[in-house]
Amino acid sequence: MADNRINSLLERFARGDRLALARLVTLVENRAPEADSVMEHIYARTGHAYVIGVTGAPGAGKSTLVNRLIAKYRGQDKLVAVLAIDPSSPFSGGAVLGDRVRMTDHYRDAGVYIRSISSRGHHGGLSRATREVVKLLDAFGHDFIIIETVGVGQTELSVMDLADTTVVVTVPEGGDGVQVMKAGLNEIADLFVVNKADRDGADRIKAELELSVHLRPAEGWRPPVVLTQAVSDVGIDALVAAIQRHREYLASHRDPAREAERRAREFVEVLTAAIDERATRALREGADGTREVVREVREGKLNPYSACRRIMENRMAIAELLAEPRELKPQR
Ligand SMILES: Nc1nc2c(ncn2[C@@H]2O[C@H](COP(=O)(O)OP(=O)(O)OP(=O)(O)O)[C@@H](O)[C@H]2O)c(=O)[nH]1
Ligand SMILES: [Mg+2]
Numbered sequence: 540m541a542d543n544r545i546n547s548l549l550e551r552f553a554r555g556d557r558l559a560l561a562r563l564v565t566l567v568e569n570r571a572p573e574a575d576s577v578m579e580h581i582y583a584r585t586g587h588a589y590v591i592g593v594t595g596a597p598g599a600g601k602s603t604l605v606n607r608l609i610a611k612y613r614g615q616d617k618l619v620a621v622l623a624i625d626p627s628s629p630f631s632g633g634a635v636l637g638d639r640v641r642m643t644d645h646y647r648d649a650g651v652y653i654r655s656i657s658s659r660g661h662h663g664g665l666s667r668a669t670r671e672v673v674k675l676l677d678a679f680g681h682d683f684i685i686i687e688t689v690g691v692g693q694t695e696l697s698v699m700d701l702a703d704t705t706v707v708v709t710v711p712e713g714g715d716g717v718q719v720m721k722a723g724l725n726e727i728a729d730l731f732v733v734n735k736a737d738r739d740g741a742d743r744i745k746a747e748l749e750l751s752v753h754l755r756p757a758e759g760w761r762p763p764v765v766l767t768q769a770v771s772d773v774g775i776d777a778l779v780a781a782i783q784r785h786r787e788y789l790a791s792h793r794d795p796a797r798e799a800e801r802r803a804r805e806f807v808e809v810l811t812a813a814i815d816e817r818a819t820r821a822l823r824e825g826a827d828g829t830r831e832v833v834r835e836v837r838e839g840k841l842n843p844y845s846a847c848r849r850i851m852e853n854r855m856a857i858a859e860l861l862a863e864p865r866e867l868k869p870q871r
Pocket of ligand 2 (some may be wrong): 600602603687
């Protein structure tokens with residue numbers, strides 16, 4: 540039954556049905572039992588999209604800037620998806636768009652897909668959930684995927700690992716350059732934007748950032764600093780050009796060892812999460828080989844370490860922990 544529903548969603552997804560995309564995103568974000576099969580199914584179609592991360596202090600103008608970027612890429616006939624990491628809505632769970640992205644001008648455009656994802660409540664971690672949603676958006680055929688996240692907090696920032704180009708947005712306000720250094724944003728930046736350049740002090744923070752860039756090794760990529768006024772659509776072409784230059788730099792400096800490492804890490808994460816999920820469910824549902832041990836633990840007769848050893852040393856118990864969920868309940 541469930542399989543039929545998923546198959547029909549996947550078929551519609553392959554035909555470009557945005558409702559099917561939305562359903563699959565929800566399913567993957569919520570770690571539904573079918574999530575891994577969905578990922579397995581769509582994986583071969585990923586690898587096409589370019590991922591841009593946009594981060595910076597609250598209110599720096601990230602969303603305004605993202606709106607402008609969308610307009611530029613739509614002007615090039617590209618398909619664009621935006622994923623807003625929303626720390627302010629722990630309960631929306633991605634089903635409802637957060638207020639912070641509602642301001643967008645592109646709601647009615649079928650070439651733009653906008654989604655918010657809550658930074659809270661992801662058992663397997665926000666960066667994993669985001670990576671999987673990004674892969675879905677990629678497989679769907681988006682050319683650009685823009686991830687907007689507030690640059691405070693490790694959880695929110697962890698998603699910037701997924702970006703090919705990370706744009707750090709600053710403003711001329713007092714000491715923002717120093718804040719950027721403190722938050723470690725300068726280390727992840729491939730590109731700096733000084734937005735609200737209509738205000739005083741933009742040149743000063745630009746100089747500060749350029750100075751910090753010169754502390755980087757000379758042979759690597761040197762993040763450029765771009766002045767923008769997102770509200771008035773000023774400087775956006777320069778930003779698009781800078782992103783393009785970084786993209787070309789990456790293409791001509793590919794690092795196969797790092798790519799291999801990234802793939803291996805992803806695999807370990809997917810596998811350990813699958814083991815974790817299965818084992819947790821089996822223990823909760825009382826798989827045969829573990830029931831007695833769990834009972835003794837609950838009664839305080841067995842400490843968790845001895846209990847763990849007893850399970851680890853029992854191949855049958857391990858096999859039952861990792862069995863297909865449906866195998867747990869014998870059908871009679
Ligand atoms: N003066 C000026 N104001 C700007 C500029 N760009 C954006 N703003 C304003 O800054 C405010 C915040 O803009 P947003 O785009 O919502 O900022 P944000 O970084 O996405 O905010 P959060 O998502 O809440 O962190 C809005 O009132 C914008 O109109 C700019 O270039 N100059
Ligand atoms: Mg915003």
